[in-house]
Amino acid sequence: MTEAAAPEGQPYDPRILVFSTNNISDPGIDLAGSSHMHYSPRVMVINLPCTSAVKPGWIVYAMEQGFDGVFIAADGEECAYLPDCAQRTSGIMQTAQDLLVEKGFEPQRVRMAAICSVCAEPFTKYMHEYATALSGLGPSRKATS
Amino acid sequence: MSAKKIGVYICQCGGNIGDYVDVDEVVAAVAKEPGVGVAKTAMFTCSDATQSEIIADAQEQGLDGLVIASCSPKLHTYTFRDVARRAGMNPFQYTQVNVREQCSWTHTDDHEGATEKAVRLVRAGINRTRLTEPLEPIVVETTPKTLVVGGGIAGLRAALGLAEIGLAVFLVEKEPKLGGWVAGFGEMYPHGRNGAELIAKLEQKVRSHPGITVFTRAELIAKSGSFGNYEVTVAIQGEQLETISTVVGSIVIATGFDTYHPAEGELGYGLDGVITIADFKKLLDSTDGPLEYNGRPVNTVAYIYCVGSRQGEDVEGGNTYCSRYCCTAAVHAATMVADLPARVHQYHFYRDMRTYGKFELLYAEAMEKGSAFVKFPDDEPPAVEKDAKTGGITLTARDLLSEGEEVALTADLVVLVTGMVPRENEGLTKTLKLPVGQSGFYNEIHPKLRPVETVVDGAFICGACQAPRTSSESVASGLAAVTQSAAILKRGFAELDPLVATVDTDACTWCGACETTCPYDAIARESHDGKEIAVISRTSCKGCGGCVPVCPSDAIDLQGYTDAQIKSMIDGMLEVVCA
Ligand SMILES: Cc1cc2nc3c(=O)[nH]c(=O)nc-3n(C[C@H](O)[C@H](O)[C@H](O)COP(=O)(O)OP(=O)(O)OC[C@H]3O[C@@H](n4cnc5c(N)ncnc54)[C@H](O)[C@@H]3O)c2cc1C
Ligand code: SF4
Ligand code: SF4
Numbered sequence: 008m009t010e011a012a013a014p015e016g017q018p019y020d021p022r023i024l025v026f027s028t029n030n031i032s033d034p035g036i037d038l039a040g041s042s043h044m045h046y047s048p049r050v051m052v053i054n055l056p057c058t059s060a061v062k063p064g065w066i067v068y069a070m071e072q073g074f075d076g077v078f079i080a081a082d083g084e085e086c087a088y089l090p091d092c093a094q095r096t097s098g099i100m101q102t103a104q105d106l107l108v109e110k111g112f113e114p115q116r117v118r119m120a121a122i123c124s125v126c127a128e129p130f131t132k133y134m135h136e137y138a139t140a141l142s143g144l145g146p147s148r149k150a151t152s
Numbered sequence: 153m154s155a156k157k158i159g160v161y162i163c164q165c166g167g168n169i170g171d172y173v174d175v176d177e178v179v180a181a182v183a184k185e186p187g188v189g190v191a192k193t194a195m196f197t198c199s200d201a202t203q204s205e206i207i208a209d210a211q212e213q214g215l216d217g218l219v220i221a222s223c224s225p226k227l228h229t230y231t232f233r234d235v236a237r238r239a240g241m242n243p244f245q246y247t248q249v250n251v252r253e254q255c256s257w258t259h260t261d262d263h264e265g266a267t268e269k270a271v272r273l274v275r276a277g278i279n280r281t282r283l284t285e286p287l288e289p290i291v292v293e294t295t296p297k298t299l300v301v302g303g304g305i306a307g308l309r310a311a312l313g314l315a316e317i318g319l320a321v322f323l324v325e326k327e328p329k330l331g332g333w334v335a336g337f338g339e340m341y342p343h344g345r346n347g348a349e350l351i352a353k354l355e356q357k358v359r360s361h362p363g364i365t366v367f368t369r370a371e372l373i374a375k376s377g378s379f380g381n382y383e384v385t386v387a388i389q390g391e392q393l394e395t396i397s398t399v400v401g402s403i404v405i406a407t408g409f410d411t412y413h414p415a416e417g418e419l420g421y422g423l424d425g426v427i428t429i430a431d432f433k434k435l436l437d438s439t440d441g442p443l444e445y446n447g448r449p450v451n452t453v454a455y456i457y458c459v460g461s462r463q464g465e466d467v468e469g470g471n472t473y474c475s476r477y478c479c480t481a482a483v484h485a486a487t488m489v490a491d492l493p494a495r496v497h498q499y500h501f502y503r504d505m506r507t508y509g510k511f512e513l514l515y516a517e518a519m520e521k522g523s524a525f526v527k528f529p530d531d532e533p534p535a536v537e538k539d540a541k542t543g544g545i546t547l548t549a550r551d552l553l554s555e556g557e558e559v560a561l562t563a564d565l566v567v568l569v570t571g572m573v574p575r576e577n578e579g580l581t582k583t584l585k586l587p588v589g590q591s592g593f594y595n596e597i598h599p600k601l602r603p604v605e606t607v608v609d610g611a612f613i614c615g616a617c618q619a620p621r622t623s624s625e626s627v628a629s630g631l632a633a634v635t636q637s638a639a640i641l642k643r644g645f646a647e648l649d650p651l652v653a654t655v656d657t658d659a660c661t662w663c664g665a666c667e668t669t670c671p672y673d674a675i676a677r678e679s680h681d682g683k684e685i686a687v688i689s690r691t692s693c694k695g696c697g698g699c700v701p702v703c704p705s706d707a708i709d710l711q712g713y714t715d716a717q718i719k720s721m722i723d724g725m726l727e728v729v730c731a
Contacts, residue, residue: 048265060697088696
């Protein structure tokens with residue numbers, strides 16, 4: 008069983024799924040933790056070797072199951088695997104946006120930014136900004152629930 | 153065979169996790185998840201005692217999958233994979249769940265939220281583990297040869313160590329001379345030996361060893377290939393520029409440091425008679441009579457510590473770290489000055505005296521020999537001005553050792569005890585894709601657990617390119633890099649994670665999309681039961697997964713991150729939490 012959208016009357020704190028990378032952005036997110044920076048516990052991370060491996064379908068799936076937004080913490084220029092990683096990842100994001108729109112979700116429910124291995128502060132800031140932006144949109148499953 | 157009976161261990165990490173996450177609640181919430189055979193908490197999961205307990209549980213209960221919720225996977229993935237192996241499980245049926253860096257530590261302000269998140273993350277880990285298959289590591293043959301970049305004391309000692317255990321060495325030094333900083337030193341602490349002589353002896357051993365090839369005025373300009381067999385290209389500046397290529401099994405980076413260069417006007421820098429500790433060391437090493445500077449006698453020396461180190465967060469791009477070597481270098485210099493024939497008054501303006509370990513003896517010696525110490529407040533460095541009348545330099549500071557009283561004195565020479573900074577090495581950093589830490593030095597995977605390894609497989613860092621260090625500390629880390637290289641090269645083969653991309657032969661229609669997307673040429677067309685399909689080479693595949701979303705037939709999966717696993721993790725993160 009999956010969880011329903013936030014019950015009425017309660018302050019709405021969006022659920023964000025982050026895709027990070029094992030060697031670059033995940034260490035940056037770890038550093039936010041070891042520096043005791045705070046963001047919402049409704050942010051959860053799945054790490055992969057490289058964000059060029061994210062399937063657009065996963066983003067749609069996350070939304071259908073109850074996440075309110077997906078944040079791709081990409082490696083930018085630092086990716087050790089693929090020189091065109093940033094370009095590939097933004098392609099994936101665009102495909103995901105098209106799929107989201109097709110399914111009745113707002114395209115703003117997926118975002119990407121380059122997060123480096125010491126980007127603790129930028130990551131925390133992105134999480135706050137994105138949570139605020141998603142709060143403006145409301146829960147992802149309002150249309151379907 | 154997918155995991156059917158899973159052991160789940162939630163670590164308290166002392167209080168690091170236990171103080172912010174209700175670990176008993178997490179265990180209660182996940183114990184009844186399908187497939188969970190054992191669910192427990194542990195004070196320190198990485199301790200020997202808990203490792204043995206996991207192994208015993210696995211054998212008693214017949215566990216075939218393992219989930220450990222503890223610190224970041226960067227720290228203990230290998231530790232726990234090994235536990236799984238020793239417990240008779242397949243190491244790749246183990247999942248590390250990060251409930252410290254990405255949960256307890258980042259939600260210290262929200263006990264309930266952190267606990268709920270931990271439950272969700274652990275469920276995701278259990279779901280993923282349920283879908284794991286036993287995998288065997290990929291075995292690659294390795295070349296028994298190492299490239300050492302940088303011929304300072306760390307690189308020279310590493311080169312010799314490697315050659316002595318039978319590995320061929322290519323040593324590449326950018327400058328015309330070997331030895332780095334130490335080659336320019338006279339008497340060094342703590343042993344009192346002469347730096348230039350130390351290097352001369354070491355160089356002689358290195359140059360005469362048949363297993364070592366030395367290149368000076370040379371730099372690494374390209375690296376290709378994969379772990380165990382990197383093809384490296386070195387450019388050598390001779391009569392004309394020459395390049396040579398060779399294949400090496402590992403790379404040791406020992407490119408050292410630079411000293412902090414104070415800005416004009418910083419603590420009087422730029423005034424005649426204000427110099428850095430590096431320049432003062434040169435002056436001392438060439439002095440045997442009375443101390444003189446620019447032809448003038450020096451009767452009073454004042455040292456100002458922590459210049460360019462331990463800078464406040466307010467200094468833009470400041471160096472917040474302690475440079476470690478400099479307190480000792482300054483008191484050592486003071487003992488050398490005290491041993492000169494003419495008496496010199498010496499005053500040390502410091503913040504904290506970090507002459508750690510045995511270096512404390514040098515601090516005591518400096519005091520015994522007449523040095524006086526003034527402790528100034530962190531945010532109030534001494535004021536340094538030229539005294540127009542005497543031509544000397546006046547220093548004014550508050551002394552915390554005498555209840556904050558103001559101290560003023562005139563010195564003939566002011567020594568700025570400057571710290572270490574990362575050496576400019578952009579080309580090398582880019583060529584090797586080396587990770588750089590917050591302070592700008594090269595970054596190891598973990599300072600205690602994997603202190604010389606980097607995220608680039610087979611590339612090790614040592615010496616002062618990694619962090620400020622003394623000479624003997626640099627040598628010690630150089631030898632650690634030797635040991636790590638030996639561990640992967642002496643067996644003749646190394647094992648790599650089998651987390652590579654695989655093609656579902658039924659689903660593949662050979663459209664060719666994946667073949668062109670892979671920059672490593674790992675994908676090729678093959679005939680399989682009369683059907684054309686894509687086949688991915690296990691040893692060429694880097695495991696990035698870049699081909700996964702490219703396949704229009706959803707035929708590619710990355711091992712360890714399969715489509716089913718990622719979706720199951722999303723499910724686990726969203727299940728209703730009720731303990
Ligand atoms: C003033 C002063 C006094 C000191 N006194 C002492 C002392 O008494 N006792 C003590 O224990 N320590 C002392 N130290 C510290 C000591 O100098 C260092 O610990 C030591 O030099 C570190 O050795 P290293 O080999 O890591 O680096 P380095 O000495 O910096 O050597 C690095 C080498 O790598 C080369 N290199 C750099 N980039 C490249 C590249 N891209 N390609 C090829 N080659 C490259 C450089 O040319 C250099 O030869 C002192 C330091 C200073 C500044
Ligand atoms: S070693 Fe001493 S002088 Fe150097 S930065 Fe650390 S405290 Fe300051
Ligand atoms: S992209 Fe997919 S269908 Fe096309 S060849 Fe590669 S594996 Fe086969």
